Amino acid sequence: MSDPFENRFLNALVSEDIQVLRRLLRRVSLTVDQIVVDQGAAVEQVHFPIDAQFANLIRFADGTAIETAVIGNEGLTGLAPVMANLHCGWEIVCRASGEAYVASAQALRALAAERPTVMARLLALTDLYQAQAAQAAACNAAHPVPDRIARWFLTADDLSPRDMMTFRQEELARLIGARRSTVSEAASQLKRRKLIAYNRGIIRILDRPALEAAACDCYRMLKPRLDGLYA
Incomplete structure (x- = not known):
């Protein structure tokens, strides 16, 4: 396992916490569309992306789905339900193939309960994710599709170490909440x-x-918050 980690959350931990957490982690490879948590299921494992990316999806009874968030090397998957020890209200799926570290959700909860410095980092990341969710809701209601697509391209780029990213049209449509034809024209x-x-x-x-x-103002409002998390 390389040192430092290739995940910004892990890199931000103090050395004592890293030494403990290192024993809990293993490195895995993931493929596009690989589901790591089903909607409504318990979260058994937490993924800390390296160059893989994950998406949170809400699936409806008619089969449609809306993508609500992208998780990259800034953090980890399933944070809120993991810390609350509750079933996950959304599906978590790999949206860009690559590698991640994986750990037991139960072990992460226990570590956070024992080590206040780990808990503080998890709470700060929770605050970022809550801010992103609130901003996304406002953005979808207020801003035109081309501006929102530009924001998501920039955001996905910020969460990846690669110089390119993957976005299929159907995924962009889920993320933006618009028709594929509208998304295609905007791109x-x-x-x-x-x-x-x-x-x-x-x-x-x-x-x-x-x-x-x-891009819309939402990107400029959230970017300093992400940068400040690990400054």
């Missing part, structure tokens, strides 16, 4: 403006300052 607009390169679901940011200018 094409960004491509025509040479802000991104977009081919078969592979996206590279070509002009980050211009993409940030094209």
Whole structure:
């Protein structure tokens, strides 16, 4: 296992906590669409992404699904239900293949109960995730689709060590809460403006300052909060 960790949450822990947690972790590979927690199920394991990314999905009775969050190397999966020891109200699925560290949810709860420094870090991350959820709800109600897509491209890029990202049109539609045709046209607009390169679901940011200018205010409001978490 490399040192330091390739996950910002783990890297931010004090050395004594890292030594304890290191014994609980193993490194795993994940593939796209691999479900790690079913909606309504108990969370048995926690994933700390390295270069994999995960998504939280709400699935409805008619089979439709809305993607509500993306989790990358800033944190871990299933944080709220893990700490509350409750069943998860959403599905957690791998949205970008790669690697992650995995640990027992029960072991993480026990460690947090024993070590206040771990608990403090988990609470700070919970605050970030709550802020992101609140901002996403406001964003979906207030901002046009192209601005929201630019925000999600920037956010996904911030949560990955790679210089490219993957977004299928159906996933973007779930994330934005819009039709695939609307999402496709909005992404094409960004491509025509040479802000991104977009081919078969592979996206590279070509002009980050211009993409940030094209994104809604939500990105600029949340980015300092993410950066400050591990400053």
